[in-house]
Amino acid sequence: xxxxxxxxxxxxxxxxxxxxxxxxxxxxxxxxxxxxxxxxxxxxxxxxxxxxxxxxxxxxxxxxxxxxxxxxxxxxxxxxxxxxxxxxxxxxxxxxxxxxxxxxxxxxxxxxxxxxxxxxxxxxxxxxxxxxxxxxxxxxxxxxxxxxxxxxxxxxxxxxxxxxxxxxxxxxxxxxxxxxxxxxxxxxxxxxxxxxxxxxxxxxxxxxxxxxxxxxxxxxxxxxxxxxxxxxxxxxxxxxxxxxxxxxxxxxxxxxxxxxxxxxxxxxxxxxxxxxxxxxxxxxxxxxxxxxxxxxxxxxxxxxxxxxxxxxxxxxxxxxxxxxxxxxxxxxxxxxxxxxxxxxxxxxxxxxxxxxxxxxxxxxxxxxxxxxxxxxxxxxxxxxxxxxxxxxxxxxxxxxxxxxxxxxxxxxxxxxxxxxxxxxxxxxxxxxxxxxxxxxxx
Amino acid sequence: xxxxxxxxxxxxxxxxxxxxxxxxxxxxxxxxxxxxxxxxxxxxxxxxxxxxxxxxxxxxxxxxxxxxxxxxxxxxxxxxxxxxxxxxxxxxxxxxxxxxxxxxxxxxxxxxxxxxxxxxxxxxxxxxxxxxxxxxxxxxxxxxxxxxxxxxxxxxxxxxxxxxxxxxxxxxxxxxxxxxxxxxxxxxxxxxxxxxxxxxxxxxxxxxxxxxxxxxxxxxxxxxxxxxxxxxxxxxxxxxxxxxxxxxxxxxxxxxxxxxxxxxxxxxxxxxxxxxxxxxxxxxxxxxxxxxxxxxxx
Numbered sequence: 001x002x003x004x005x006x007x008x009x010x011x012x013x014x015x016x017x018x019x020x021x022x023x024x025x026x027x028x029x030x031x032x033x034x035x036x037x038x039x040x041x042x043x044x045x046x047x048x049x050x051x052x053x054x055x056x057x058x059x060x061x062x063x064x065x066x067x068x069x070x071x072x073x074x075x076x077x078x079x080x081x082x083x084x085x086x087x088x089x090x091x092x093x094x095x096x097x098x099x100x101x102x103x104x105x106x107x108x109x110x111x112x113x114x115x116x117x118x119x120x121x122x123x124x125x126x127x128x129x130x131x132x133x134x135x136x137x138x139x140x141x142x143x144x145x146x147x148x149x150x151x152x153x154x155x156x157x158x159x160x161x162x163x164x165x166x167x168x169x170x171x172x173x174x175x176x177x178x179x180x181x182x183x184x185x186x187x188x189x190x191x192x193x194x195x196x197x198x199x200x201x202x203x204x205x206x207x208x209x210x211x212x213x214x215x216x217x218x219x220x221x222x223x224x225x226x227x228x229x230x231x232x233x234x235x236x237x238x239x240x241x242x243x244x245x246x247x248x249x250x251x252x253x254x255x256x257x258x259x260x261x262x263x264x265x266x267x268x269x270x271x272x273x274x275x276x277x278x279x280x281x282x283x284x285x286x287x288x289x290x291x292x293x294x295x296x297x298x299x300x301x302x303x304x305x306x307x308x309x310x311x312x313x314x315x316x317x318x319x320x321x322x323x324x325x326x327x328x329x330x331x332x333x334x335x336x337x338x339x340x341x342x343x344x345x346x347x348x349x350x351x352x353x354x355x356x357x358x359x360x361x362x363x364x365x366x367x368x369x370x371x372x373x374x375x376x377x378x379x380x381x382x383x384x385x386x387x388x389x390x391x392x393x394x395x396x397x398x399x400x401x402x403x404x405x406x407x408x409x410x411x412x413x414x415x416x417x418x419x420x421x422x423x424x425x426x427x428x429x430x431x432x433x434x435x436x437x438x439x440x441x442x
Numbered sequence: 443x444x445x446x447x448x449x450x451x452x453x454x455x456x457x458x459x460x461x462x463x464x465x466x467x468x469x470x471x472x473x474x475x476x477x478x479x480x481x482x483x484x485x486x487x488x489x490x491x492x493x494x495x496x497x498x499x500x501x502x503x504x505x506x507x508x509x510x511x512x513x514x515x516x517x518x519x520x521x522x523x524x525x526x527x528x529x530x531x532x533x534x535x536x537x538x539x540x541x542x543x544x545x546x547x548x549x550x551x552x553x554x555x556x557x558x559x560x561x562x563x564x565x566x567x568x569x570x571x572x573x574x575x576x577x578x579x580x581x582x583x584x585x586x587x588x589x590x591x592x593x594x595x596x597x598x599x600x601x602x603x604x605x606x607x608x609x610x611x612x613x614x615x616x617x618x619x620x621x622x623x624x625x626x627x628x629x630x631x632x633x634x635x636x637x638x639x640x641x642x643x644x645x646x647x648x649x650x651x652x653x654x655x656x657x658x659x660x661x662x663x664x665x666x667x668x669x670x671x672x673x674x675x676x677x678x679x680x681x682x683x684x685x686x687x688x689x690x691x692x693x694x695x696x697x698x699x700x701x702x703x704x705x706x707x708x709x710x711x712x713x714x715x716x717x718x719x720x721x722x723x724x725x726x727x728x729x730x731x732x733x734x735x736x737x738x739x740x
Contacts, residue, residue: 080682084702090486091707113485203687252573380633404702412684420595420686438502441495 036057038062038069041329044086046079049281050151050315053349057336060345070332079103090117096320098329102148104139104314105204108401111142118147119319124330125149128338131356133311135394140316142399148316149337152352154276154390156209156299156309157384159283163293164271168192170296172272178210178238179250181272181300185247188271195249197272198261199239202254204407205312206274208395210235213305218397218406225402225436227414228429229406236425242417250419262286276312277381280351281340284376295378298388308391320358341347347373353385360385400439473718480711489708496712506713508688509696510720516601516692517669518607524665525658528613532620533646549621552614563607564678568594571603571679579603594680597689604690607675612668616661623657624650659732663725670721673698693717 033039041058045051051074054138058072066121075097077085083106089096090110096117102110110118125146133153140148160172168191170184185196200206211218216231242248249270253260256273264270266287273279283294299309317337319329336342343354343367351373359365366382367374374380399401414432417423436442449451480496482489487672500506531552535545555563570578571593583589631649640648651658673694677683680690683699691699693713701710729735 080703087702087705091705112705115486117486117490270696408684408699408704413687416686435504438499438504441499 004065010260028350034071036069038071038327039325040071040073041099041325042097043072043074043099043101044082044097045074045076045102045315046082047101047315047410048076049285050101051076051351053345054336056345056349057342058332058430059163060341061332064335068328068331070328083109083181090307091307093117093322096322098323098325099317099319099333101315101317104398105404105407107140107148107316108399108404110318111147112401116142116147119321119323119330120145120147120320121149121325121330121334122146123232124334125338128334128356131340131358132338133355133357134313135316135392136355138394139311139314139399140318148318149333150355151277151315151317151337151350151384152278152311152346153355153392154278154313155353155385155388156205156312157277157279157381158275158297158299159273159275159279160261160295160297161268161271161290161293162295162378164188164192164194164268168271172295175297175300175430177303178242178300179303181274182242182245182247185272186245187241189246194268195251195270196246197242197274198246198251198256198270199243199248199415199419200255201250201419202411203257204415205255205276205411207232207235207410207415208397209310209312210238210302211298212307212310212395213302215306217395219400219402221396221402223402224442225406225433226441227406227410227436228426233426233429236418236429240425243419257282259286266290277385278313278351280373280377280381282352284372291376292378294376296381296384297379298384301391306391307393308388310393310395347371351381353381357389360389402436405439409439476711476714477545479708480715482708484707484711492708496709497716498718499709500712505688505691506693506696509691509693512690513670513672513692513694516604516608516672517666519601519605520612520669521665523605523609523664525614525661527609528616529620529654529658531613532617532624533650535617536621536624537642548620549614552617554614555611556615558611559653560611560674561678563611564675566681567603567607568681571599571606583635594690595686597687600685600689601678603674603679604675607679608672612665616665618658619656619661623654627653655732656734657728659734663729666724666728670717670724 043054045054052413054074055072058070082101083103084104086096086100087109110116121370122145125132129137132150136153137146139150140146146230158172158175160175162172165172165188168188172184175181175184181197188194188196198206208218211231214231214234216229216235218225218227218229218232220226239248251261251270252258252264255261255276256265256270256279261270262282263271266289277296280296283290301308317333319326319333323329338356340356340358343356343359344362346352346354347359347365348371354360354409360382367380369375397406400406409432413435414428417428417431418425446456479489481491481493483492483495514618535549573590573592573595574580574581575584575590577590579593580590583591591599593603627650631653632645635645635649638704671694672692676685676690676692676695677698683691683695683703685691694717697710697713697717702714
C-alpha cells in the first residue's frame, strides 16, 4: 500500500511539473537571422505616425549598413494597451519586442528597482550625445544611465486661429504673458460667445508649464510630493481664474489631443491652443479645414520668468534587456532617433521639433517651402523655437519615479475637480497631496 | 497500474487528479503567491519583505475606499434589480399567458446579450451615453423634456449607464435560471393549491418562491461575486481605467491600476487579497444563513 501511495504522489508531482514547464516555454535567445542575412527586429509603438517614421528609418539604415540589414516589424497597439502589455511582459520576461516606444509619463515605471528590464543605452548614444538636448536625454535616464532615446523636444508653443481672432479684433502677436492671454480670451469670449483656450482634464501639460515658469516643482529633490506647494497652487488658481473669465474652457474628449477635440477645433470652436510643438502634426493630419489659418507663436509666459517654455510629452524608445538582438537594436535605435538624418526626418515626416538642435538652424530644412508643415502654418515653427531657444527649461519632477502616479492623480481627479466641479484650487490640491502621500507611502 | 485502477481506495483519487492538478496550478499556487506578494515590495525580479505595510497603505487609501464603495454600491443595486425583475419575467414566461411562439422568441432575445462580448457592448453603450446631443440617450432625454445630459461625467448618471449594461446583459441569464427552477416544481402543487382556492399571486408567493429557494441562493451568490468583481464593463464604458473623479473605479479596476498600470504588484496583491476575503465573508455568511451548508433532512 505504501508503495502505491508513493506511486500516486509521484504521478501527481510529475503531472504538476509537466503542467508548469509547459507554461514556461521561453522564446529563443538566439539572434533571429533571416535567409537573406538581415535580422528581424520586432517593435511596439502606440502611434501610427511613429510606425511610418520608424519604417523609413529602417530603410535608411539598410542603405547605410548593407552588412547589418534589419527587417523591422512594427506593431501598433492602443496607448494604454501597449503599456499594460509591456508591463506584464517585462514582469514575466517573456514575449517582449526588440524595441519599444514608451510614453514619458509611463517611463519611470520601467526603470524602477535595481535591475530595470531595459538595456543600458549610454554607449549607443555616445556618438550623438553632444548635439542632443541633454534635458531630453535626462528624461529617460536614471542615475546617469540612459535607458531611452527621445523623439522631440516638445517645447510648448501657441497655435492661434488668426481668422477667428481677427474677426474679434484681437492681434495674437500682442499676447506675450498669461495676463495678455487672459485678457484676449475674455474679450474673444465676450465678442463671440465661443471658447478661446483649452482647460484639459485628460492631459496634465499646461499646468507643469506654468509651474516651471513660476519656478516651482511637483516633487521635491528628496522625492517627496509637494503638489500643494505655493507655486502649484498659484498655477491652478491662475488657470481657474482664466476659466472663470472665459479665457479657457473644457473641451470634448478632455484634451486637444483626442478625436472629439480635433473636430471641435477644426470647426472653429476653440481659437487658441497652447500645446507642445508636436501638435503641428495633429493640425496637418486631422484638421484640414484650418490650413493657412493657424499661426504658431511662443507660449505665453509668467511675467519675469526665467524658464520660458519646457518640453511637454514625449516618447522614449527603449530596448528590453532580454532581447536576443539587443546590440543591433540599440545601434539602429540610436541612428533612428539621435543622428542628424533622423532628426531631419523627425521634422519632415512627423512635424516634431527635433532633439538634435543642429537641425533647428539648418535653413534648408527648416524653411523648405515644399514642407507640408510649412505650407500649413502661417508662421514657421523654427522661427518661433529659435526665439525661445535660450529659455527652454526642464521640469525635474518629470523624471521622478513617482511622476506616473502624480500624473495619473491629476488626470483622473484633481483637474476634474478644478475645471469641471469648480473646487477651489487649494482644496483640490490639498486633497491630491494627501492621496498621493498615502499612495506613494510617503 | 492495474492494481492502481482496481484499488477501491486509490482509483477515485486518480480520477479526480486532473481537476486537483488544475486547481493546484491555476488556483492554489497563484493564490498563495498573491498572499506572499501582498507582504512584499515587488520590483523586477526582486521581492523585498515589508510585512503588512501594503495593508497599512491600503487602510489609509481614500481611493481604495472609494473603489470599494463603488463596487459595493454596484453589487447591491444589481442585486436589487437583477433578482426581482428576471424572477417576475420568468414567472410570466412560465405562466399560461401568451402564445408559446412569442414566449420562445422573447426568451431567445433576452438571452442574446449574454452571448455578445462585453467589449463590444461597452463601446456601444459608450456611444449610446455619449455627451453630444445626437447620442441616443440624449435624444431620449430630450423627448422627455430635459438634457442633453453629460452622462459619463456625473457620478449618478454614470452609475445609471453601468446598471443599464448590467440589466441588458444579465436579465436574460438570470431569467433562464429562474425559469429552469420553476419548471422543476411539480405541477401537482399548483393543482392542489388551486383546488384549495389559492389565486395566482398566492401560488407565486407560497409555492413558486419557496421551491425556488436553491436557485435564488445560487443567483444571489454569483451576483454578489459578479458585482464585486466587476471591471470590464466600467473599463469599456469609460474607454480605460480612468473615469472622471474615479466614479467608475471598482476594486478590480484599482487592482489593475496599481499592479499593471503603476507596476506596484505587491500593493495590488493586497487589494486582491482583501477583495477575496470580502467576497468570501459575504458569501459564506449568506450561504450559512440560507442554510445551504446544512445536511439535507432525510
